[in-house]
Amino acid sequence: MTIKIDTIQLEMPVILAPMSGVTDMPFRRLVKRMGAGLVISEMIASQAMVRQVRQTMKMIEKSPEELPMAVQLAGCEPQVMAEAARLNEDLGAQIIDINMGCPVKKVVNGHAGSSLMRDEGLAARIIEATVKAVKVPVTLKMRTGWDDNSRNAPNLAKIAEDCGVKMITIHGRTRCQLYNGRADWAFIRRVKEAVKVPVIGNGDVISVEDATTLLEQSGADGVMVGRGCYGRPWFINQIGHYLKTGKHLPDPDMAIQHQTVKNHLDDILSHYGIATGIKIARKHVGWYSKGLNNSTDYRVAVNRVEDPPTMHQLIDDFYKPLI
Numbered sequence: 101m102t103i104k105i106d107t108i109q110l111e112m113p114v115i116l117a118p119m120s121g122v123t124d125m126p127f128r129r130l131v132k133r134m135g136a137g138l139v140i141s142e143m144i145a146s147q148a149m150v151r152q153v154r155q156t157m158k159m160i161e162k163s164p165e166e167l168p169m170a171v172q173l174a175g176c177e178p179q180v181m182a183e184a185a186r187l188n189e190d191l192g193a194q195i196i197d198i199n200m201g202c203p204v205k206k207v208v209n210g211h212a213g214s215s216l217m218r219d220e221g222l223a224a225r226i227i228e229a230t231v232k233a234v235k236v237p238v239t240l241k242m243r244t245g246w247d248d249n250s251r252n253a254p255n256l257a258k259i260a261e262d263c264g265v266k267m268i269t270i271h272g273r274t275r276c277q278l279y280n281g282r283a284d285w286a287f288i289r290r291v292k293e294a295v296k297v298p299v300i301g302n303g304d305v306i307s308v309e310d311a312t313t314l315l316e317q318s319g320a321d322g323v324m325v326g327r328g329c330y331g332r333p334w335f336i337n338q339i340g341h342y343l344k345t346g347k348h349l350p351d352p353d354m355a356i357q358h359q360t361v362k363n364h365l366d367d368i369l370s371h372y373g374i375a376t377g378i379k380i381a382r383k384h385v386g387w388y389s390k391g392l393n394n395s396t397d398y399r400v401a402v403n404r405v406e407d408p409p410t411m412h413q414l415i416d417d418f419y420k421p422l423i
């Protein structure tokens with residue numbers, strides 16, 4: 101199973117979901133190194149991109165190892181989205197992904213993210229302007245619709261395809277569901293049947309079996325995983341390996357997990373600097389320990405750490421007895 105996004109071929113049909121506050125460069129690079137078809141930046145507000153806000157520029161920093169990589173843009177003004185896409189193309193983005201799935205009030209109230217699913221005309225103008233602005237492929241990520249009475253993803257997908265979008269990802273929930281209930285993988289099939297471009301299914305994949313069930317129910321060309329990768333940067337590769345070989349790849353042994361956490365911590369610290377990095381590292385370091393012995397007390401301690409040597413010591417003390 102490979103996926104073609106216009107001229108870009110993904111060797112593995114498993115993609116790391118864009119997640120604000122999670123899929124920064126250190127995490128994307130780690131997941132890509134371990135094996136992922138594609139990684140996508142955190143959502144970038146197109147207005148902030150055009151103004152080249154410092155924090156935004158940090159969010160789009162990329163490493164050569166992640167390439168090809170997609171930058172995801174959110175916004176509700178066609179010309180601003182077009183300009184932001186152009187800037188990102190100049191800065192080396194090989195794919196521009198448009199966010200029409202974000203349910204967060206701040207984004208929706210600004211008529212961006214999933215609120216665009218309620219205005220197909222504006223959605224089309226945004227897609228058209230973005231596609232025209234760049235030579236790289238433009239992709240779209242959305243939900244099934246705004247609410248149960250308006251699950252218009254198949255229609256919007258067709259509109260997007262006609263505007264030149266080269267791949268469409270569907271998170272199988274409506275905006276009004278937020279993250280409640282279950283993702284409706286079967287509904288994604290309606291999108292798959294509406295368009296010719298590759299369709300990626302997303303939502304609630306936390307095991308290899310979930311991924312295969314999603315693919316069976318939806319007929320999608322690939323799968324995107326978000327929260328299932330928390331503390332498991334190897335998970336995407338486990339799915340890809342199974343799809344390719346039919347064989348399960350075990351989790352890395354504890355010695356490798358130990359080293360992975362420590363390297364990830366160092367990458368975060370060097371990307372953000374110590375003061376910001378240590379705060380960002382806490383959640384990742386904690387996630388890695390989920391399900392391991394005595395991890396509750398460890399996570400409490402991790403959340404209080406203020407300096408890198410103490411964090412490294414805590415990690416060593418936690419993992420050494422498990423190796």
Ligand SMILES: Cc1cc2nc3c(=O)[nH]c(=O)nc-3n(C[C@H](O)[C@H](O)[C@H](O)COP(=O)(O)O)c2cc1C
Pocket residue numbers: 117118119120121122142143172199201202241271302303304305324325326327328
């Ligand atoms: C913390 C967090 C941040 C997210 N940020 C984004 C984002 O920036 N852009 C986007 O399109 N989706 C975002 N999402 C949605 C995910 O990409 C994905 O669609 C959703 O989590 C469902 O997939 P999952 O069940 O595999 O996590 C975010 C989700 C989470 C949990």
